[in-house]
Amino acid sequence: MRDRQPIRGHEGFTLIELMITIVIIGILVGVALPGYQNSVRKSHRSAAQAEMLDIANREQQYLLANRSYTATLSNLGYSVPTEVAARYTCTVSVTSTGLPTFTVSCAPTSLQSASGFSTLTLDSTGAKAPAGEW
Numbered sequence: 001m002r003d004r005q006p007i008r009g010h011e012g013f014t015l016i017e018l019m020i021t022i023v024i025i026g027i028l029v030g031v032a033l034p035g036y037q038n039s040v041r042k043s044h045r046s047a048a049q050a051e052m053l054d055i056a057n058r059e060q061q062y063l064l065a066n067r068s069y070t071a072t073l074s075n076l077g078y079s080v081p082t083e084v085a086a087r088y089t090c091t092v093s094v095t096s097t098g099l100p101t102f103t104v105s106c107a108p109t110s111l112q113s114a115s116g117f118s119t120l121t122l123d124s125t126g127a128k129a130p131a132g133e134w
Contacts, residue, residue, distance in 0.1 A: 045117060048088045048106045049134065051080060052122045055092065055104045059124070069094045069102040069124070086110070
């Protein structure tokens with residue numbers, strides 16, 4: 001009589017189990033990825049807003065020292081950080097007729113503009129536009 005070896009259970013995964021796992025992972029990625037991308041876009045927008053506030057602060061200091069605002073960021077000793085400059089084009093416009101004023105604008109570029117964000121503006125009175133995006 002021959003010794004029979006005990007029958008072992010199957011080792012590994014079946015194709016069905018593998019396909020179900022891939023489908024579940026695909027669904028999770030499909031749900032989570034858009035939310036993550038939206039959060040990243042909002043964080044880039046917040047970075048641009050912080051830079052605009054920094055520019056406005058420097059404009060106020062420049063006004064105290066020179067009795068006028070400047071439209072040139074280098075006159076403020078400032079350059080837009082590369083992580084913001086990659087996603088926004090920031091400019092300053094100055095009016096010197098009557099009471100001097102300035103407006104800082106950051107227009108979204110690349111993926112930021114594709115996400116429906118509009119141009120941010122901040123003026124010398126502290127008014128921010130568009131109101132729903134600040």
